[in-house]
Amino acid sequence: xxxGSTEPPATSEPAIRVEDLQITYRxxxxxxxxxxxxLARLLRSKRQLQVVEALRGVSFEVPRGTVLGIVGHNGSGKxxxxxxxxxxxxxxxxxxxxxxxxxxxxxxGVGFNAMLSGRDNIILGGLCAxxxxxxxxxxxxxxxxxxxxxxxxxxxxxxxSNGMYSRLGFSVAALLEPEIILIDEVLAxxxxxxxxxxxxxxxxxxxxxxxxxxxxxxxxxxxxLSDTVMWMKDGKVLDVGDPYEVVGEFMDDEGLxxxxxxxxxxxxxxxxxxx
Amino acid sequence: xxxxxxxxxxxxxxxxxxxxxxxxLRPYFRRLFGARALIGNLxxxxxxxxxxxxxxxxxxxxLGPLLLAGVYLLLRLVLRPAGSAEEAKAIVAQMVMGVFVxxxxxxxxxxxxxxxxxxxxxxxxxxxxxMVYPAVGTAEQAFDLGTMLVVLFAxxxxxxxPFTAWLLVLPVVLVLLAVFSFxxxxxxxxxxxxxxxxxxxxxxxxxxxxxxxxxxxxxxxIPENMRKFMAINPLYPFFAVLDAIFNGVRxxxxxxVWCAGxxxxxxxxxxxxxxxxxxxxxxxxx
Numbered sequence: 001x002x003x004g005s006t007e008p009p010a011t012s013e014p015a016i017r018v019e020d021l022q023i024t025y026r027x028x029x030x031x032x033x034x035x036x037x038x039l040a041r042l043l044r045s046k047r048q049l050q051v052v053e054a055l056r057g058v059s060f061e062v063p064r065g066t067v068l069g070i071v072g073h074n075g076s077g078k079x080x081x082x083x084x085x086x087x088x089x090x091x092x093x094x095x096x097x098x099x100x101x102x103x104x105x106x107x108x109g110v111g112f113n114a115m116l117s118g119r120d121n122i123i124l125g126g127l128c129a130x131x132x133x134x135x136x137x138x139x140x141x142x143x144x145x146x147x148x149x150x151x152x153x154x155x156x157x158x159x160x161s162n163g164m165y166s167r168l169g170f171s172v173a174a175l176l177e178p179e180i181i182l183i184d185e186v187l188a189x190x191x192x193x194x195x196x197x198x199x200x201x202x203x204x205x206x207x208x209x210x211x212x213x214x215x216x217x218x219x220x221x222x223x224x225l226s227d228t229v230m231w232m233k234d235g236k237v238l239d240v241g242d243p244y245e246v247v248g249e250f251m252d253d254e255g256l257x258x259x260x261x262x263x264x265x266x267x268x269x270x271x272x273x274x275x
Numbered sequence: 276x277x278x279x280x281x282x283x284x285x286x287x288x289x290x291x292x293x294x295x296x297x298x299x300l301r302p303y304f305r306r307l308f309g310a311r312a313l314i315g316n317l318x319x320x321x322x323x324x325x326x327x328x329x330x331x332x333x334x335x336x337x338l339g340p341l342l343l344a345g346v347y348l349l350l351r352l353v354l355r356p357a358g359s360a361e362e363a364k365a366i367v368a369q370m371v372m373g374v375f376v377x378x379x380x381x382x383x384x385x386x387x388x389x390x391x392x393x394x395x396x397x398x399x400x401x402x403x404x405x406m407v408y409p410a411v412g413t414a415e416q417a418f419d420l421g422t423m424l425v426v427l428f429a430x431x432x433x434x435x436x437p438f439t440a441w442l443l444v445l446p447v448v449l450v451l452l453a454v455f456s457f458x459x460x461x462x463x464x465x466x467x468x469x470x471x472x473x474x475x476x477x478x479x480x481x482x483x484x485x486x487x488x489x490x491x492x493x494x495x496x497i498p499e500n501m502r503k504f505m506a507i508n509p510l511y512p513f514f515a516v517l518d519a520i521f522n523g524v525r526x527x528x529x530x531x532v533w534c535a536g537x538x539x540x541x542x543x544x545x546x547x548x549x550x551x552x553x554x555x556x557x558x559x560x561x
Binding site: 017129 | 286287288289290291292309310312313316317320324396397398399400401402403554555557558559561
């Protein structure tokens with residue numbers, strides 16, 4: 001596995017600047033109503049309002065052409081943060097500045113229309129990213145080739161497996177020439193060969209001045225791809241810095257053994273050489 | 276890969292925590308206009324997917340409204356049989372027109388009501404202006420109406436109904452009606468995000484609205500003492516004008532002014548409600 005983290009960032013111009021970002025929303029949670037008359041229970045709402053503070057004061061800056069990896073436990077606010085960067089969720093408090101075109105979060109796998117073929121969904125993805133039909137069509141052969149989906153590209157995507165789904169998602173996002181690409185846990189769903197191919201593509205994009213925000217639980221890949229790693233917990237940023245250091249801190253916090261990851265890394269590297 | 280961003284990208288897209296306020300209108304509508312290819316594409320693919328699994332496929336586009344008109348026609352002729360063959364023909368032509376046009380109005384409103392909730396996947400994954408989704412529904416319904424108008428004119432031809440120059444007013448009325456319906460669709464879409472019950476209620480509201488609008492009966496058949504109530508039904512002037520121009524009679528200018536007024540009110544209120552709440556949608560359906 002080539003190590004991309006030693007390269008200095010291409011420019012120090014910011015691609016993303018986030019200041020004191022807070023996202024708070026209300027949701028309902030089920031509550032069991034045990035006492036009272038049956039009729040009263042029926043009328044009384046079983047649902048209770050709950051305030052969720054998904055992000056509580058997040059600030060950071062990402063220079064253009066760098067890869068920022070984000071680690072954190074499930075529910076730490078990683079996906080919420082990506083959605084804010086994509087312009088989907090609007091800050092409750094704080095501000096977010098995004099310099100350049102961001103890909104839609106197709107890699108999350110729900111932006112597609114299941115009834116349509118893979119080919120039609122590529123066009124849809126391009127349009128969502130603000131490109132024209134012609135521009136997207138010109139790119140689609142390249143996207144189809146990268147995804148290695150072959151004839152399946154003309155089948156409705158409701159027939160796709162999870163792996164095929166993320167192949168398509170990553171290919172669309174990565175090949176539409178984004179200026180900023182947000183990748184949420186797409187690396188884990190594909191097979192090992194495709195994962196390495198994605199990793200190589202991410203490095204290629206970063207070298208071409210694309211800014212990459214990468215969320216993954218595949219810590220080995222994440223730390224070797226990232227220039228910087230950010231550790232999130234309970235909607236807050238606990239640390240930002242050197243990938244090996246921050247991933248290490250995160251693993252310590254999770255009660256994981258750092259050495260295991262190093263051994264796994266060696267194994268992946270060996271495997272990559274064989275492919 | 277050459278990927279040097281153009282200089283314009285140095286102007287950032289800024290998202291800021293703001294209170295409920297109307298966003299800057301000019302950039303918003305520029306973005307909405309930029310999304311017109313997306314609107315067209317979504318409308319086309321939705322139309323394609325709608326009757327994908329049925330044996331008759333796209334034929335349902337015509338068959339559905341025709342059967343609906345047939346059902347209402349049967350009801351009407353059972354309740355009050357036509358006096359002569361000529362009268363029966365006129366009733367058929369008038370009712371088919373009314374049902375097709377009303378179908379458009381209710382389709383836009385009901386479709387608008389579920390447009391945000393039904394497009395959750397797309398909405399949670401791209402920053403496209405949210406008005407795209409009710410607009411897609413309206414575009415689909417407009418396409419359906421266009422098809423049905425061709426069918427309507429064919430029916431009128433067969434039934435030897437009048438074709439006069441007053442039909443030239445038809446596009447004006449239909450555009451005003453589309454604007455009016457789109458305004459209501461925006462309100463319905465926004466309301467449905469906060470009260471999911473809206474979607475269920477709308478089906479019944481539009482049904483009642485159908486019965487109090489001169490669709491299944493003509494304007495002349497409304498009893499004198501009921502006419503004053505018609506003034507509060509926004510759809511009344513629209514159908515009064517339609518009734519006139521299809522019968523080759525000069526429509527009352529006053530009714531056309533009412534149509535324009537209702538369209539403007541619905542659009543302004545719809546835009547305001549939608550734009551103020553739009554940025555909150557994703558969080559609400561998250």
